[in-house]
Amino acid sequence: MQQYIPDLSTPTSTNIDNIITGIKNGNKGLYEQALVNFLAKEHENFLIEELNVPDKREQLWSALTTLTSLTEDNDVLAVVFTCFRIISRDKASVNRLVSEEWLDLIMLHTGLNDTLFDYSDDTLCKIEEGQKxxxxxxxxxxxxxEAALENGVLERILDRIRLYDTVHVPDSIKYYDLKIIFYLTAVSKTIRLKVESANGLSLLSTTLKVVLKESVSYSNVAPATLDDKKTDLACEALKALFNITLNCHKVTDATKELVEILRNYLLANPSTLDKTWQLRNDVVNLLTNLPAPSYAKLLIPMTKGATLPKTLEFEGYNMIVIYEILMLLEAKFKDETAIGNQLEVYSPVLSVLVRGAKAVRAIRKYLRIHILPPLIDMDKRPEETDTLRGHLCKLLTTPITEVRDLAAELLFVLCKCNVARMVKYTGFGNAAGMFAQRGLLGVNKCEEEANYSAEEDSDTEEYSEQKHLINPVIGCVEKPHADPMAGMTDEQKEYETMKLVQLIDSLSKSGIIQPAKIGPDGKPHAVGHVLELQDGATGRSSDSD
Structure with missing residues (x-):
């Protein structure tokens, strides 16, 4: 087809008619020139008015289907499939255009019905266009x-994916196979269950291993270097795996193996920063579906004689994977674009850290060292520090409840579910919402605290010296400030007091605020009258001097 020069002066309606007539009459020169002209003019258009003439779209589709069944010229077929792709952009006509004959031809020419198909450079363009x-x-x-279950499209794509480990299939073809599987499992629960029952977890895990094996510099000791195509392949496989593991709750050999594979991808080196973010986000998203106990496979046992930086070696494990997840979280905290999309940006990685900290002791202890190191500087509020602890404390007061709860859960677990320790690291004001939600505002202790070992003394010398000066509500040493009532007469003080009482009464009557006291369950309960607050205070102070 390279011998034809596109003629952009020919109207699209004429090109369409010449394609239909040329194929019908066997006039190769006429329809091939018309095909080249049509593609040159319409390859970027989604709305082609000339095809809206009654039956014109069907006539063109039928003529191209006839040509597909008659020719073996791969160059012509690539052009024909590109025309099909342009015509199929119209959603309203897709169902009436697609027939069993057409699907059989597409699967034939894209190698989906032949395990011995020759994936050569000569067929590559044709296959790519057919997949599109x-x-x-x-x-x-x-x-x-939904028809993909019955017409063989799904099964034949899965069959080709099974060949990846033994047959050389070009990356561009693998990409669309995996992209289609991801889409099908995303929009159809029936297909998702079908892929699960077809051992899809192991199948796609093997695909991830194949991508690693074919990458640059991959070995048991060196992380893989992934080019853009390999990264895109891995991301499509990871997204498809996410779909089929939505109900994955049990730890099995397959889930353990998958976590080990994901460990390699968290250490992989894509070619650009954007690709690195994309890959690691997809890995973290998938981890949120997998059973938390299997996260132990993220830890790499230390080998004899191996040396690592102190930040990575912990209790006989190489913690580089957990460190990389922490660095991903830190990078997200520093990303200014994340402010308006906290749920999507923060929740997956926070969920992984929470689940890992609860399920694997070594992960919890390692995270505590990096997120809640011993306190030295008590002059700033926790949320004002540019640290992981500071950023997490900021999330404790975010209006996005899912993110707030995850941040609170992570900090609370790292504090061994101990209320006093949580107050120490976050300030009571930041943690009050979580305490109220869990019923920990009174004398009640968190039942989960019993699951952890006794609290060790982690107070630094600097903290001990200033402990008596720290305001537990704000979590830092409160700077001295002038007495606002200094210089006032008793009459002025009484006037300001009554004014404050009236304002509080007004807010209470309007429903903006509501007086409450802590009930036996450790949660706040509304009171009917302000005197109930006084009764509670009297009861609590009866044993004092």
Whole structure:
């Protein structure tokens, strides 16, 4: 087809008619020139008015289907499939255009019905264009998605994925196979269950291993270097795995193996920073679905004679993977664009850290060292420090409840579910919401605290010296400030007091605030009258001097 020069002066309607007539009459020169002209003019268009003429779109589709069944010229087929892709952009007509004959031809020419297909450079362009058409069809039609279970599309794509470990299939073809599997499992629960039952977890895990094996410099001791194509392949496989592990609750050999594979991807080196973020986000998203006890496979046992920086070696493990997850969280905290999208940005990585800290003791202790190191500087509020602890304390008061609860849960677990320790590191004001939610505002202790060993003394010398000066509400040493009532007469003080009482009464009557006291369950309970607060205070102070 390279011998034809596109003629942009020919109207699209004429090109369409010449394609239909040329194929019908066997006039190769006429339809090939018209195909080249059509592609040159319409390859970027989604709305082609000339195809909206009654039956014109169907006539063109039928003519191209006929040509597909007659020719073996891969160059012509690549052009024909590109035309199919342009026509299939119209969602309204997809279902009436696609037939069993057309699907059989597409699967034939894209190698989906032949395990011995020759994936040569000569066939590559044809296959890629055929896969793009298939993607368009599935993307634009819910009916075609459900039909993929019956017409063989799903099963044959899975069959080709099974060949990746033994047959050389170009990365560009693998990419669309995995992209289609991801989409199908995302939009159809029936297909998702079908892929699960077809051992999809092991199948896609093997695909991830193949990508690693084919990457640059990968070995048991060196992280893989991934080019953009390999990174994209891995991301599509990870997203498909996310779909089929939504109900994965049991630790099995397959989940343990998958976590080991994910460990390698968290250490991999994509070619750009954007690709690195994309890959690690997809890995973390998948980890949120996997059973937390399997996170132990994220830790790399230390070998004899191995030396590591002190920040990575802990209790006989190489903690580099957990360190990388922490660095990902820190990078997200420093990303200014995350402010308006906290749920999507923070919740996956926070969820992984919470689940890991609860399930694996070594992970919890390592996270505590890096997130809650011994306190030295008590002059700043916790949320004002540019540390992981500071950023997490800021999230304790975010209006995004899911993110707030995850941040509170992580800090509380790292504090061994001890209320006093939580107050020490976050300030009572930041943690009060979580305490109220859990019923820990009174004398009650958290039942989970009993699951941890006795609290060791972690107070630094600097903290001990200033402990008596720290305001537990704000979590730092409160700077001296002038007495606002200094110089006032008793009459002025009484006037300001009554004014404050009236303001509080007004807010209470309007429902903006509501007086409450702590009940036996450790949670705040509304009171009917302010005198109930006085009764509670009297009861609590009866044993004092």
């Amino acid at each position: 058409v298939l993607w368009n069809i599935l993307f634009n039609s819910k009916e075609q998605v």
